[in-house]
Amino acid sequence: MLSKTKAMIYLADQRGCSQEDWFRSFHIFNAGKYFHESRRPFGNLKAFNDTTLKSEHTLVRYAREDTVIMLLPMVGALNVRIDAGEYILADVGEAFTAAVPKDSVVEIANPYEDELINFLEIWYTVPSGNIAASGKVLFDLDNRKDILVPLALDAQLSSGASPCIGKFNGRGEGIFTPADSNSGVFVFVLEGAFEVANRLLHARDGLALWEVEEVDFEALSNNAIILFVEVKLT
Template identity: 40%
Template sequence: MEKQAQIYKADQRGCSESEIFRRFCTFNFDDYRAISRHAFGALYAVNDETLAAGNKIVRHVEENFDIILLPLVGGIVYKDSLGNQDIVGTEEIRIFSAHKGMSYEITNSYEEELVNYIQIWLRPDKPFFTSQSNQQNFNLSERNILIPLFEGKISDSPVLKTNATADGFIGIFDGRKEGKYKLKNPHNGLFTFVINGAFEFENRLIESRDALSISGISEIAFEALSENAILLILEIPLKR
């Protein structure tokens, strides 16, 4: 596979905003359309969302997806039309199967504080789509390593599973610390999103809320360029 890479700068993301809600989307989503912002294989959406205090948003799903909620600032209340409900806080991740026709809502129950969270949408492997709604915590006190967040459903490890053969990791790094990621499947692609700070990937500078997709590699090295730099790494199947 020929090596290909694309950088998604934070200030070039699509933006949808109201008095109570703001969404920055890395890929084409809802009314945002750009030629260079198509989905990356099974990775359909990476949305950076902020919700004002005491408000909620409701979303109706038009096709099957696995949806991942990752709070960054504050906690959110998740509720869906199937009766699942829980509070998802920082250093917690929730994955749920959003079937076609289902709806869900996200609420900020704080009286004064904004909440900020990431939504990741994954297209499932065909033809099976298993219902799930699960939540798990992770510990960012472990530094300079990649911590597993989720993985494909074939594995028997205790990490949360997805209906796509995708893997997700998060890590917090000290300045000048180096890391490396080796793909489980060299036919997959790698997508990385910087939550905080700055990183360098093969001489590519990726700063806070920037992203990078790259294919045609078997592994990649990176270096944190700032203290407390936080990184998401997703291994994504490209062939649908």
């Protein structure tokens, strides 16, 4: 029963924050100099950052273990490369997944001359040697409203994560069912408001759920956007 599910809410205004004059990153979980006992990773979901980057600047991240990263542009496009390889452009409506071996360097660049970009960084750890191919998934939320659209590549599925995203009209309903009933589910509201598993979430709020076989939700505003991620707990 959903009423018995274990859960933790991460309110938008209680996220950690790293900031310089050229970027700002809000952290659901501990990252950089931000640490709070209640913000430890959720299963193999190690980082969930909401990042804004100034024009013509590059953000450098380091993989401290074998990792799968998903980048989800929300405002503007981004360039990304791994270990000084070729840059790959990812735009709004594209989810980029990269398999990142331990000790790799990830560079995320803003290609514009005078525009900010905003994107999500979602990092999962994976078992050593269990790294699959990288690539992009294209999706169109405006022409596929009121359903969840899968964003998974083999790299994410091998890490035990099957993310989905959807844009819903007010009172639009749905159910997210994890592939493995032993998995956890992480929910993030990008726009609008939702009731998820009997809990109210607003824009940029997160919710971790475990011991759950399915998650029901309802949009409380028009053009509300929600993201679900299945998470390995062991």
